[in-house]
Amino acid sequence: MDDDEELERIRRQQLESMQRQAMQEQMREEQEKQREAERARRQQILRQILDPSARERLNNVRLVRPDLADNVENQLIQLASMGRINRMLSERDIIDILSKLTENKREPKIERRSK
Incomplete structure (x- = not known):
């Protein structure tokens, strides 16, 4: 009897473990679907307000400064x-926005001291 009970307990544990794994996988898939839907929604909005050259400029900025590109996109x-945006923004508009966001940043000053 003890062996049968032990086998049943092990089977239950394995079944519970498989169910947990299946639920976790399903949750991951749902989260990925939500992230993908959010990305698609963001891209749709950006296509409506940015002309192709402006989108390309923003994508180029993303390669170098992803945080800055995300910040501009969010804004x-x-x-x-x-x-508050009632027209398509051009590449020039994006350049202006980027310059305003980065103009307050000070470049590090490097001084060379001689002995």
């Missing part, structure tokens, strides 16, 4: 959702 999406 543009927020402005668009509030109805």
Whole structure:
């Protein structure tokens, strides 16, 4: 009897473990679907407010400064959702926005001291 009970306990544990793994996998898939839907929504908004050259400029910035590109995208999406952008933004507009966001940054000053 003890062996049968032990086998049943092990089977239950394995079944519970497999169920937990299946639930975790399902949750990961759901989260990935949500992230993909959010990315698609963001891209749709950006396509509506940025002309192709502006999108290309923003993608080029993303290669070098992903944080800056995300910041600009978030601001543009927020402005668009509030109805404050009423035309397509050009590459020049993106350049102006980027320069305003980065003008306050000071470049490190390197001094060379001689002995």
